[in-house]
Amino acid sequence: MTFPQFGRLYFVIVGHRDQPLFEFEALKHDDSTSSIPLQREDYRHLCQFVVHAALDAVEASLVGPQGSQMFFKNVDRFNEWSVSAFVTSSLIKFVLLHPVRDDSQSAMRKEESDIIRNFFYAVYEIYMKLALNPFYELDSEISSRGFREKLHQLVKKHLLNL
């Protein structure tokens, strides 16, 4: 398979049965001019494959020495993609696919870790608000438009510099 150079982000919330509850694909600004939208259909499934496969690594980290943490950076890696994850206390997993940074930019990597952590905590906050809604059943698909809009804002706020 030839994989395009990913300049994009893919965020998904995964439920207890490994099913995606919410998916969000974000296009970075500088990519919007390129021909990526044309290729988009071609590898949307790849995002799902990568995230799904990374769930094993996420679960492995949960039982690992750092298992009490919520945020797991770079649990898995696939070609140009790195996978970071956040696991809520109800074992709902937030998984973010983001482009791998160059190893040389170690200072940037540190910063990147903070950016992603902040993003996850911000998402966690809106997710908790959603979970408090009596009409939302835990572990069910998130169809709230408000949630999507809020997430869009969070992506814009946190991840555009990633």
Added chain:
Amino acid sequence: MARTRLTPKEFLQECFPPRLLCLISEDAQEVCQKNNLDFIQLIRPFCRPTNDLISSDLTNRRFYMKNFYLHVCSLEQASPCNPNITRNLFNDHVTQCVENFDPHHSPQIDIALSDNTSVAVPATTPWYEVFRDDYIRFFPPYDYECIRDLLGCLFVVSTSIADPVGRAKALIEQQVQLQANQKNPRWLGPNILKYFVVLDDLSTSSPDTKVRGESALHYFTTTYGETNCCLLGINSGTGRNIDEAPFNPWENSMTYSTPSNDDMASAAVAETLPEVNGANEAEGMDHPLAITPHRTVTNGPDAEEKRVGMLLSQEDGRRIETFITDLVNKCLVPYAERQIKILNELIISKKGIHRTLVNATKKIFGPSGPPRPGAASSRSSTSSSSSSTNVSQVVYMTEAVEMHNRKAGDLSLILQLYDQALGFYQSARRDYSSDQAWNYYAAASEMCGLCVFLSPATAFSTVNAKAFPLQFFEAAIKSYSEYGPTKQQASQSLSVRSTFFATEVCKALGLFDEAAAFFKTHTEEFDLLSGLFLEQAGHCYLKSSPRKFSFQMIFAGYRYFKAAQKKLGILAYKQALKVFEGRQWSIAEDHIRMNIVRHSMLLRSYQEALPHFAFLLTGVRRQVASQQLLILKDFLTCRRSVQSSPDERVINLDIPLIKVQKIRTITAPANDSFLVESVDEEWLALEEKAVEAKGHAHPHFRHQQFVFSDKTDNRHSPMISAGEVLTVEIPLQNPLGLPVTVKAPRLTFQPGNLEETLVVEAVDDVTLAAEEETVLRFRLTVKETGMLKINGIEHVVYIQVENDTEEGPLCINARKSFEITGRRLNVSKADKAGIVYTPDRRLDIIVTEPRGKVVGNWENFPRGVLSGQVVRLGLTIDNQGGRSVNHLAILSSLPHVLIFFNAPKDGDILTLPLPNGSLEPRKKVSLSAVFVAPSAAGSYTIKCLLYFRSTPDGDKAPKYGIWRIQHDFQVLPGITLKGTIQPSLSPSQKEPENLITLQAAHVNEVQLQNISIKLIELLSTTPHWTISNLDETLPPDQKGTLISNGSLSYGEEAFLALLARQRYLVEGDSTTLSAFTIGPELDATDHNFIKAARTIAAFANEDGGRREQQDAIRLRLLWKVTLVTDGKTSNVFGIRSIALPIFTRSREGVEQAVVRSPPGGDNADGADQVRTVPDIAEILTKVPDDPFVSSIRLQSLTAAAGVDGATTQEAQYGVDIISWSVHLPEVEPSVNDEGFCVVSLTMELSCRLTTTHDSFEVSVDLRSGSRCFPVGARRHQVVLRPAESCPLAFQYCFTTAGTYNMAEFVLVKAMPVRQLQPSTVKLQRPANNQMLMRIL
């Protein structure tokens, strides 16, 4: 990793057997061919001796060799193959293996998924083993290792010719030529092992041949040694002897050796031909594998038709076995041991010199400098081509000192002396490393790894797996891939072989993650290999990470597809799908299914593709429309191919999606809005009541049902009488992104007697846009009685193809049969334990004899009314049945809001009068009724049940019919009415008199904010009470100002004081009701309404009068609202009712009653089913009956206002602006004989402010208490300038002696005149909070 046939140890041992070349004379070959076998085939089954084989190392320790295997090959087999051919061979073998693989009958392994479910995947991957074994078997020779070099040569001659020794000499000559001139095959050393076999054909044995054999053997014994020759007698069997048939070990080994599949062989040749260039033509084409197809085509199948080895007896077998054992034990092992010893001595002797030389050069030229050609005597530089590409290529001559270690190691390994081998390899490895001969280094490392694993001394197992030095393999793979032969040079990569070894070792040690890592390091261009490796990597993850397994399987499948291994690819994708299935990873799942479908279609295995279409086409819209079209086309192709008979053009298709469970059957011909689908308890109660009252009571009461849907109980069939119209509604949904047209839909029926007479209205073609939903409505009329069963629908689906001019629209004849599952039962224990569904009979229709059928609808029943509004309604009754209806009754859930004139009432059931006593079929009649809206605001649902009986006929049809009309309406607040009554106690009067005060308020602030309500008349509906207006007697200036024009604006209140006198009724005079008008001028409509109100009162009283006790005065306030819409005025009339109970005198005094009207009125018995809470405005205006409570409430209110004012007013003005006090009379008044006293009071209002120029509007509200009320106007308004003061006079009527605090009853509010905001109205506290007045 997948399970394999061989254990890792067995596999690794088998990779490196001792190899011997076999040169056979033609005569010897002929002897063997009598059995349809060549010599190598003949001895192959015996090449794994079972006897004890013993080898000893340099220290003369003895080891038993296990799984020993001797590899004997012909000259052709010993030569390397053309890489293109091998590659095709691999492909073909794998294909063949996959063809024979049955996933359902192979061992399965369960993998546990995260949600405690598990899926089973095949545990074996035989194609991988086939490939691996082939890869090792046809591995080309490399300079970096000697382990696959030939140890020696077998020379086979026979006694059938005169001079076997001479022939043997010729063969020896041939071997010498081979070794001297040709590069291949490679030999371990110059001094090879020579072994002579003299075949003696016992079937043609004669003394002559015996002698020849003996002499030849004698010659070989004397020349080459006793152990190096053997006289082998074969063909001792008689051929046709049945007893010897079981002895046939060749059958199995035959197919193993040569490829015999015609197709693949010819394919191999065909594919090879264009690629063959000059360089490898000579080498490639004369190779046995290349010509195998021709050979097998000519004699292969025939030869196998004949029996193999028919002349060979068991005795022959034993002889061959002995021969092999002797060869190994007496010749090969001693030879190898001898060679090891020699090599070892050479190594020891040369070590010193060599080392010093190397070290000297290194010291001179520096350790990092490139290795110099000729630095050592035996070292030569590589050929110019390879040295230019890779500087570190070092090639040793075969006899180089550096190779001695390697050779000794290889020989030790062959003899299974692993520890010894490890020693040699490690020293070789060190040497190569210092020489930077990386390829040699890699080869030695690889062998080190193997020796460590195989060595019994180290004994690595899963227990100490972590300690295993995997770095040997890692180093090998790394060096191979960095310095190994480039792709053009190497057909098969050494690193791949290392990977095989490494992963086998990892598998044996249980290091699956490491194995996966080894597999994944390869990014080969060879797709098949890559696919296999990825698949194996997936299998490594199987236990620990099932999701990674599926990911790897996707990749493997992808590579398989690229390698044209479609079946294998589909297999891999299917494994991946098992993990993904049903988890809403829709895009990923679609991708997998699409690939499965596409490649299954290419393989023409339509049956396999078929189930996946359903998921692709009916799921959530995920593909673009054009893609869906392609899928659909594929589906049709697939479907047609699978279908048994090609003539059948009708397809059971789910496009558009027919929601079978939601089909509705309607046995009434009305439209949707009048149909009651959910028959709730209330309906059942009404129906039961009606049926009981009409005398049809039955122990098993079953209500009548018109709609049969997924919300109803469908255990009983719908019943319809002949001639009536039945409606079947079928909901459709288009799951595609393309518009779909459904043409000529028609229902299909189970064969019966009714289809001929059935009339079905044609249904138009329906076009559904993308994802649109619609309902197909079929209207059927049945003429005959019987049973009608609808079992499906047939239609033609047209799908317009865009951008495709050649083809017309896709046109599919589709049908869908209806199979409806009923409700799940949950009553009995069996139901709860299992899954039991009720039969659903909504499509099995019973047609009965004609009967009457009433369909009733309301005419102009409003959806929104004001409380108490009066509306004239029509009830249209339509007999749509086949017989006349002669009895009709109505029963309503809100019995008091509907008034039918001339309708006899029995309980709540009204029997409706029909004109001429009956209603003929197809006739319509309209009955008029009056609707009086309930007084409490809120949402209401009125359910009216029409009960009818038709002329008696037919025994099966029910004796009666019902019809349900449900109507929802909203009651908006309008007027509230409350009042008090107190008896007038003048002893002079004989008839009781009551003083009544009424308070009416306009409370609708939404709809009628700017519209006033006109009060028309006050009517006493209790005939024996007359009423008269007390206000009339007051002087004009004390009249309530608001009443003067008779209308109320929003927020206003009107007060009426009246006197009620009892009168004695003359019989039959009940209609003359006492009343007085309120408004000054009344128009014609008002007068009409006044009349109507009396009629309504009469009908309402008919039962009410009887029921009511004597001791209540019922009053009705008639009102009107004039609405102007679009220039037209319309009047809305209404009635507000109140009932005032009359109390008799008690011991202490007179009891009073305060009555509020809303829940009262003429619906005082609370029959109204108010769904929502009463209007909030009414709750707020509610005055508690207890005066004590009311005083507390008021006080707290004033106090709260004071606190509030303290912050705002004090900031503005300091204190309350107005100071006021009520001047109490000096003489305490007393209640007169008639039970009341009117006291004139004055109050003083003064403005405290002196500085501002604002003037204040002061309003004084006089409130009623429970035992006192103001007489005259209730509100006074004064404008006060700063520092001004004014008196105000008013009157209060007290009914009981006691102490009254006037501060409770008088409320003063002030508002600056200029200030526009109404929010600045402030409640003014009295100067004295205790203005107590005592009434005696």
